[in-house]
Amino acid sequence: MLGQLPILSALVWLPALGAVAILVLRALMRGEDQAALERNARGVALFVTLFVFALSILLVIEFDASQAGFQFVETIPWLAELGIGYRMGVDGLSVLFVLLTAFLMPICILASWKLEKRVVDYMAAFLILETLVIGIFCALDLVLFYIFFEGSLIPMFLIIGVWGGANRIYAAFKFFLYTFVGSVLMLVAMIWMYLDAGTTDISVLLTHEFARDAQTWLWLAFFASFAVKMPMWPVHTWLPDAHVEAPTAGSVILAGILLKLGGYGFLRFSLPMFPDASAFFAPMVMVLSVIAIVYTSLVAFRQTDIKKLIAYSSVAHMGFVTMGLFTMNEVGVQGAIFQMLSHGVISGALFLCVGVIYDRFHTREIGFYGGLVHRMPVYAAFFALFAMANVGLPGTSGFVGEIMTMVGAFEYDPRVAAGAALGVIFSAVYMLTLYKKVVFGELTNPRLETATDLNVREWINLGVLGFIAIYLGFFTTPITATTAASVEALITQYQAALAAAPN
Amino acid sequence: MTASMLLNDLGLIAPELILAGGAMALLMVGVFSKVDLQAARLVNTATMALFALAAAAAIWIAPDAPQTGFGGAFVLDALAVYAKAVIYVVGIAVLMLASKFLERERLAKFEYPVLVTLAVLGLSVMVSANDLIGLYLGLELSSLSLYILAAFNRDSLRASEAGLKYFVLGALSSGLLLYGSSLVYGFAGSTNFDAIATAAAADANVGLIFGLVFVISGLAFKISAAPFHMWTPDVYEGAPTPVVAFFATAPKLAAMALLARVLMEPFGPMVDEWRQVVMVLAVLSMGIGAFGALMQTNIKRLMGYSSIGNIGYMLVGLAAGTQAGVWAVLLYMTLYVFAVVGAFGVILSMRRSEGMVERIEDLSGLAKTRPGLGYAMTGLLFSIGGMPPLVGFFGKLAVFVAAVQAGLVPLVIIAALFSAVSMAYYIKIVRVMWFDEPKGEFLPAPAGVMAVTRIAGIATLALLPVVGFLFARVIQAGGALGG
Numbered sequence: 001m002l003g004q005l006p007i008l009s010a011l012v013w014l015p016a017l018g019a020v021a022i023l024v025l026r027a028l029m030r031g032e033d034q035a036a037l038e039r040n041a042r043g044v045a046l047f048v049t050l051f052v053f054a055l056s057i058l059l060v061i062e063f064d065a066s067q068a069g070f071q072f073v074e075t076i077p078w079l080a081e082l083g084i085g086y087r088m089g090v091d092g093l094s095v096l097f098v099l100l101t102a103f104l105m106p107i108c109i110l111a112s113w114k115l116e117k118r119v120v121d122y123m124a125a126f127l128i129l130e131t132l133v134i135g136i137f138c139a140l141d142l143v144l145f146y147i148f149f150e151g152s153l154i155p156m157f158l159i160i161g162v163w164g165g166a167n168r169i170y171a172a173f174k175f176f177l178y179t180f181v182g183s184v185l186m187l188v189a190m191i192w193m194y195l196d197a198g199t200t201d202i203s204v205l206l207t208h209e210f211a212r213d214a215q216t217w218l219w220l221a222f223f224a225s226f227a228v229k230m231p232m233w234p235v236h237t238w239l240p241d242a243h244v245e246a247p248t249a250g251s252v253i254l255a256g257i258l259l260k261l262g263g264y265g266f267l268r269f270s271l272p273m274f275p276d277a278s279a280f281f282a283p284m285v286m287v288l289s290v291i292a293i294v295y296t297s298l299v300a301f302r303q304t305d306i307k308k309l310i311a312y313s314s315v316a317h318m319g320f321v322t323m324g325l326f327t328m329n330e331v332g333v334q335g336a337i338f339q340m341l342s343h344g345v346i347s348g349a350l351f352l353c354v355g356v357i358y359d360r361f362h363t364r365e366i367g368f369y370g371g372l373v374h375r376m377p378v379y380a381a382f383f384a385l386f387a388m389a390n391v392g393l394p395g396t397s398g399f400v401g402e403i404m405t406m407v408g409a410f411e412y413d414p415r416v417a418a419g420a421a422l423g424v425i426f427s428a429v430y431m432l433t434l435y436k437k438v439v440f441g442e443l444t445n446p447r448l449e450t451a452t453d454l455n456v457r458e459w460i461n462l463g464v465l466g467f468i469a470i471y472l473g474f475f476t477t478p479i480t481a482t483t484a485a486s487v488e489a490l491i492t493q494y495q496a497a498l499a500a501a502p503n
Numbered sequence: 504m505t506a507s508m509l510l511n512d513l514g515l516i517a518p519e520l521i522l523a524g525g526a527m528a529l530l531m532v533g534v535f536s537k538v539d540l541q542a543a544r545l546v547n548t549a550t551m552a553l554f555a556l557a558a559a560a561a562i563w564i565a566p567d568a569p570q571t572g573f574g575g576a577f578v579l580d581a582l583a584v585y586a587k588a589v590i591y592v593v594g595i596a597v598l599m600l601a602s603k604f605l606e607r608e609r610l611a612k613f614e615y616p617v618l619v620t621l622a623v624l625g626l627s628v629m630v631s632a633n634d635l636i637g638l639y640l641g642l643e644l645s646s647l648s649l650y651i652l653a654a655f656n657r658d659s660l661r662a663s664e665a666g667l668k669y670f671v672l673g674a675l676s677s678g679l680l681l682y683g684s685s686l687v688y689g690f691a692g693s694t695n696f697d698a699i700a701t702a703a704a705a706d707a708n709v710g711l712i713f714g715l716v717f718v719i720s721g722l723a724f725k726i727s728a729a730p731f732h733m734w735t736p737d738v739y740e741g742a743p744t745p746v747v748a749f750f751a752t753a754p755k756l757a758a759m760a761l762l763a764r765v766l767m768e769p770f771g772p773m774v775d776e777w778r779q780v781v782m783v784l785a786v787l788s789m790g791i792g793a794f795g796a797l798m799q800t801n802i803k804r805l806m807g808y809s810s811i812g813n814i815g816y817m818l819v820g821l822a823a824g825t826q827a828g829v830w831a832v833l834l835y836m837t838l839y840v841f842a843v844v845g846a847f848g849v850i851l852s853m854r855r856s857e858g859m860v861e862r863i864e865d866l867s868g869l870a871k872t873r874p875g876l877g878y879a880m881t882g883l884l885f886s887i888g889g890m891p892p893l894v895g896f897f898g899k900l901a902v903f904v905a906a907v908q909a910g911l912v913p914l915v916i917i918a919a920l921f922s923a924v925s926m927a928y929y930i931k932i933v934r935v936m937w938f939d940e941p942k943g944e945f946l947p948a949p950a951g952v953m954a955v956t957r958i959a960g961i962a963t964l965a966l967l968p969v970v971g972f973l974f975a976r977v978i979q980a981g982g983a984l985g986g
Binding site: 026027078080081082118143148150151153157161177180184185187188192195 | 870907933970
């Protein structure tokens with residue numbers, strides 16, 4: 001039944017409608033009670049994001065995991081003169097990212113419930129961001145994809161810059177310009193692909209064979225964009241700044257969803273469309289991934305700012321993703337997707353954990369804290385859970401992703417897996433050190449005496465995320481079964497393309 | 504020439520006749536009315552009606568196939584019709600922006616709308632020119648009106664300076680253009696575009712190339728392409744803001760359409776000769792526009808540099824030398840022009856109790872104090888910068904597609920990188936509006952300005968679903984050239 005309804009368009013455009021509603025509401029309520037307006041804005045935002053989340057669950061239920069192709073496809077002629085269409089659809093690679101986005105958004109809204117600065121703009125920015133990000137995962141047209149992909153910079157730029165910390169302007173500019181420079185090169189490559197294949201339809205481009213020497217350039221142009229988004233070492237330096245300065249919910253979205261865009265881009269474009277170039281560049285990606293895993297873990301260890309530490313740990317975890325993707329064997333790619341989803345949950349939760357204490361004490365300095373367990377036992381338990389999940393403790397989703405990508409990497413080249421394993425050890429070192437310094441020990445700082453434990457909102461947020469992190473640690477099938485068919489098709493096509501190419 | 508032929512020719516220039524006749528009549532109205540302010544208001548409103556009438560006429564008489572008149576000196580094709588319609592609509596918007604501002608600044612004279620009308624008439628002739636003489640006449644008619652408009656605030660030192668500067672450099676460019684035209688005439692044996700095309704196809708000799716380069720230089724002055732851009736920032740800063748809003752839009756569009764016609768029609772066979780010239784202009788313009796704007800503190804000056812940069816992107820499309828390039832330029836220009844009108848609406852709203860302000864930092868906290876204005880300006884700036892999802896992105900996309908299609912991939916990569924540089928100063932303004940704390944509020948803007956700002960601002964997003972309509976129009980218009 002859902003096949004007939006434009007469920008993807010609903011998912012994409014409902015949040016934007018919500019944003020428009022909030023902004024219109026402000027125009028109508030000018031000069032009236034501003035507190036009421038802000039209450040309404042929060043309410044609308046929460047309602048819309050929850051509704052979209054419900055819709056996305058419906059989408060996943062209706063999704064036929066046994067098929068590899070695109071489902072729920074919508075096609076509307078848009079710029080018919082150029083062959084550019086409004087094409088939407090999801091397959092096993094993208095459908096879970098839609099779910100992840102729709103899932104994290106209500107949590108972000110809840111996490112920002114007590115925000116007092118320009119609430120209306122804030123809620124509108126998050127809703128627009130949701131539209132653009134879900135659009136990225138649903139777009140089946142190059143131009144449409146690019147519009148969503150680039151467009152997502154604008155709300156995130158504003159979120160970091162308006163509601164961020166002390167050094168927010170620098171961080172916002174760095175975020176924007178880094179990612180923008182990467183993307184404009186991708187635009188040129190997309191135009192070239194469009195002219196070569198005569199269409200911007202991604203499902204057609206997936207079967208189009210690009211000339212071998214052209215693939216190299218196209219791959220590099222896409223790499224420029226996705227590597228920055230990912231972010232891969234050495235173009236990761238925007239991320240710690242952006243994370244540190246962004247408000248809590250902004251960090252959650254950044255780590256939970258926006259970092260996945262690079263990985264999704266590799267899955268959707270680089271690997272299937274440029275198989276020869278991907279195989280050619282895979283060793284380079286492996287080296288960069290291992291450097292990212294080891295080096296940023298070491299850097300994380302030296303951080304004095306909690307958020308910065310988690311940001312560097314994100315870069316390391318994204319290293320596992322790129323490593324898994326470019327092994328191009330089933331377990332590696334599956335693991336990479338799993339790792340992305342799991343990292344979305346865990347890093348989001350970790351940033352929420354930081355947000356909890358930041359809201360109370362307004363500092364992220366590790367040295368400020370210590371002995372929180374005496375005043376906030378529930379918080380300490382949750383933080384422990386997510387810290388362990390981040391390390392990759394068996395029984396949490398973090399473990400599954402890491403082990404799968406490492407198995408894949410072992411098949412590809414044992415040395416890569418060995419390097420990555422080193423990173424796992426380091427991650428335990430920095431996470432446990434952080435946890436010890438913040439939570440354990442004597443409560444020496446008198447300002448911490450007044451600490452109160454989690455309130456209901458924080459309970460809900462962390463509880464839900466904690467449940468998922470553990471659930472996925474034991475039951476991996478919901479994810480792997482959904483992605484299996486698409487991943488298998490991707491790899492089969494990839495191997496066939498490599499076999500066909502004269503070496 | 505028989506009477507019916509004359510009538511037929513006159514039919515082709517119906518919009519121009521309306522404008523010319525209207526301008527004379529309104530001049531009389533102004534001269535013979537007793538009260539200055541009332542006359543100014545009356546003439547202003549009447550001029551808007553005149554433009555609407557001319558636009559209707561232009562669309563009404565739009566022929567299916569290109570038609571020439573007056574011995575081939577005047578052509579009415581899809582390109583001309585399209586450009587005229589846009590110019591007239593922009594004219595209305597610009598007059599809406601101007602009226603209250605001029606009254607406040609004690610500049611409300613009935614000559615203002617009449618001068619705008621004469622300038623628009625000149626632009627109208629330009630886009631229909633099919634002959635070097637017609638080209639020059641249109642160009643000079645519009646330029647002379649623009650010189651006066653630049654110095655319209657004659658008590659202001661800066662405005663007078665702007666007018667003089669514009670006049671001197673404009674005169675120089677006219678000289679270059681005339682010199683080039685005379686060379687072309689000498690070597691092609693005719694001033695008619697079709698005849699020049701035949702001559703160029705037969706023998707693209709050095710004389711023609713020389714003439715072509717001079718003609719391009721002269722026109723590059725008008726579109727403020729680097730290295731002929733020196734007047735732009737100064738005139739943008741010095742001239743009264745509504746005048747700048749006009750400068751930045753309709754004349755640029757007309758000159759660009761004219762340049763496209765000159766390059767594609769008479770000199771179409773010499774595409775390999777002029778492509779390099781256009782590419783150099785494009786790269787220089789993009790570079791100077793991007794880096795020049797970075798350090799500006801005056802918003803009008805910044806818009807000047809931004810226009811230089813944007814002209815550079817359009818020239819990338821023109822360098823393709825194809826129909827796709829022409830319509831891409833038209834699309835880019837149209838989206839750009841309407842966004843710029845909106846942006847100048849915002850600049851005209853920058854009025855505090857102590858008077859107009861025009862530093863970028865005066866916009867501080869605009870998104871907080873005046874959300875409507877802040878959102879509109881944000882959308883407009885991103886649209887001018889060609890940032891998706893705003894509609895201006897399609898202009899950039901189209902010129903890039905055209906250039907890649909013509910094999911100019913390195914040029915497009917350069918353009919893409921410059922667009923990242925120019926994005927830095929657009930987000931600098933966005934930063935001021937969104938991140939900085941407000942430093943005092945603006946007074947409410949007049950209704951006309953408000954309407955233009957809001958419509959242009961909303962259009963940057965609302966046009967997205969229906970932008971295909973615009974594509975169809977510009978493809979039709981671009982198809983008139985280089986067939």
